Amino acid sequence: MKKIYVNKTDSAASVIEKVISSGDSEVTLYIPRDTEFSRLKNNFRLLKREAEQAKKEVTVESVEDIVLESAASLGIKAVNPFFGQKVRMVSDIGMRAEVDGPMTQSRRQDIKQPEKKPKNESAKAEEIFTAREFGGEKDSIWDEEDDRPRSRKLTFALIFSAIVLIAVGAALYMVLPEATITVTLSETPFPYTGPLVINSNVKTASATTTQITIPGTIFSDTENNVVEFSVSGSKNVSQSASGSITIYNDYSSGPQVLVKSTRFTAPNGKVYRLNSTVTVPGATASRGQIVPSSVEATVTADQPGVDYNISTTTRFRIPGFQGTAKYDGFYADSSSPITGGFIGNMAVPTAADIATARSAAESSLNTTLENKLLLTLPSGIKVLDGSSQIATTSEVISSTPNSQGQYSLTIYGTIKIFGFNESDLLSAVATEMASQPNASVTDLSLHDYSANYSNAKPDFVHGIMTASLNLTSNWTQPFDASGFQTRAEGLDSSALNTLISSFSGVESANVNLWPFWVRRVPQNPSKIHVDVGYAS
Numbered sequence: 160m161k162k163i164y165v166n167k168t169d170s171a172a173s174v175i176e177k178v179i180s181s182g183d184s185e186v187t188l189y190i191p192r193d194t195e196f197s198r199l200k201n202n203f204r205l206l207k208r209e210a211e212q213a214k215k216e217v218t219v220e221s222v223e224d225i226v227l228e229s230a231a232s233l234g235i236k237a238v239n240p241f242f243g244q245k246v247r248m249v250s251d252i253g254m255r256a257e258v259d260g261p262m263t264q265s266r267r268q269d270i271k272q273p274e275k276k277p278k279n280e281s282a283k284a285e286e287i288f289t290a291r292e293f294g295g296e297k298d299s300i301w302d303e304e305d306d307r308p309r310s311r312k313l314t315f316a317l318i319f320s321a322i323v324l325i326a327v328g329a330a331l332y333m334v335l336p337e338a339t340i341t342v343t344l345s346e347t348p349f350p351y352t353g354p355l356v357i358n359s360n361v362k363t364a365s366a367t368t369t370q371i372t373i374p375g376t377i378f379s380d381t382e383n384n385v386v387e388f389s390v391s392g393s394k395n396v397s398q399s400a401s402g403s404i405t406i407y408n409d410y411s412s413g414p415q416v417l418v419k420s421t422r423f424t425a426p427n428g429k430v431y432r433l434n435s436t437v438t439v440p441g442a443t444a445s446r447g448q449i450v451p452s453s454v455e456a457t458v459t460a461d462q463p464g465v466d467y468n469i470s471t472t473t474r475f476r477i478p479g480f481q482g483t484a485k486y487d488g489f490y491a492d493s494s495s496p497i498t499g500g501f502i503g504n505m506a507v508p509t510a511a512d513i514a515t516a517r518s519a520a521e522s523s524l525n526t527t528l529e530n531k532l533l534l535t536l537p538s539g540i541k542v543l544d545g546s547s548q549i550a551t552t553s554e555v556i557s558s559t560p561n562s563q564g565q566y567s568l569t570i571y572g573t574i575k576i577f578g579f580n581e582s583d584l585l586s587a588v589a590t591e592m593a594s595q596p597n598a599s600v601t602d603l604s605l606h607d608y609s610a611n612y613s614n615a616k617p618d619f620v621h622g623i624m625t626a627s628l629n630l631t632s633n634w635t636q637p638f639d640a641s642g643f644q645t646r647a648e649g650l651d652s653s654a655l656n657t658l659i660s661s662f663s664g665v666e667s668a669n670v671n672l673w674p675f676w677v678r679r680v681p682q683n684p685s686k687i688h689v690d691v692g693y694a695s
Contacts, residue, residue, distance in 0.1 A: 410488025636664025
């Protein structure tokens, strides 16, 4: 006896084939729980029929009661292997003893029909399929129950499938199609090698085959730079202290002129004199109160020496007003220390010390001026190498050393630089191209260019700079890719070719529609890609 184990996913055809192909006449068929085979009683009926025709004696083993009862109800020997219990054969539940045996009218009356239990549709479909797979017909007891619902469900399934296919097709039609249109534009070159004149006195650009003239602008700025330096010289000096004071008018609303050398006395009696004539403005009135006015001035000690150096704020009086009301109405305060008073041997800068300091100050000043001016130039301004001029306007050397024994040199300078806009240059070239007698196209736009400048020579007196220019430029007719994309929406190949041909500056075009079945440019702009290239 051969024992065959049924897998949970084995179909009825597979199980029956295993039984029939077995070399033994007695076969034990072990059916576990929840197999596809045990779901339908008709599978057991088919098993019995085919086994009898193949002269096989089949015994069903299972631990699942429904399997044992289904087998036993058809006259198949059914055994629970754990309990060794045979399930009695049931012949009174309305199933025929044999699948193919004829059923007479008398037997139909004797056999009690089974109570119909609801079945799910997939089980019914499999039962019908399995029966017909082996050439049998479905029992008439089930035909009447299943045919009409099955027909209705099949119709519904077909309608639903058609709707899904239409929806999917529409989605594919809307989503998948794409168009890539590559347009190649023809180019018109314009080379130029010759002089370039940048003139701050003209407003418009002009070009010929021998010279290009464009407007220019002279930019300027001023700056100063301070350097401290050590000195190597010395000499015996007698030097007076000096510093700044603030003079106040708390006397009247009328201005007061103080001439050069007007004396100011400190609380210690030291006298300091104005370095130059000043006018103290008149006081103002606010809510009945006089508000003093003031003016800054420089004074120098009347005598040399360190005794005249003042490090703290000091109140000064004008002895010339003593004995009058102005004496209390005009006064001064030292706004900064008064220093420099000295008598004796002092370190002083030599000519070489000053020259070295000046060179360092000028180098630093030049860098500062250039960087400052270039950072403040308007956007788009072109500056050539050699187009600037820096000049030192003045310098001041401190008369006394600082606390570290160093002197300071302050240098003042100005910078001038020529600048121009390259758009003026290109505009002049475009005008010249359009004016040529053999020019076939006058409406051109710049594709690319390369300009090399050299030998810049500025003349700031006359406001003109000349330079050498080597220019290569390529020009095309304007092409509005966005407008072309809009006009191409929904066009077929013929209409698209007509549209492309309407652009005279297009040398060639390539159209790629995807997927292969697409015959028109999509209506969705996001699905249309326009790439613009240029003929080399």
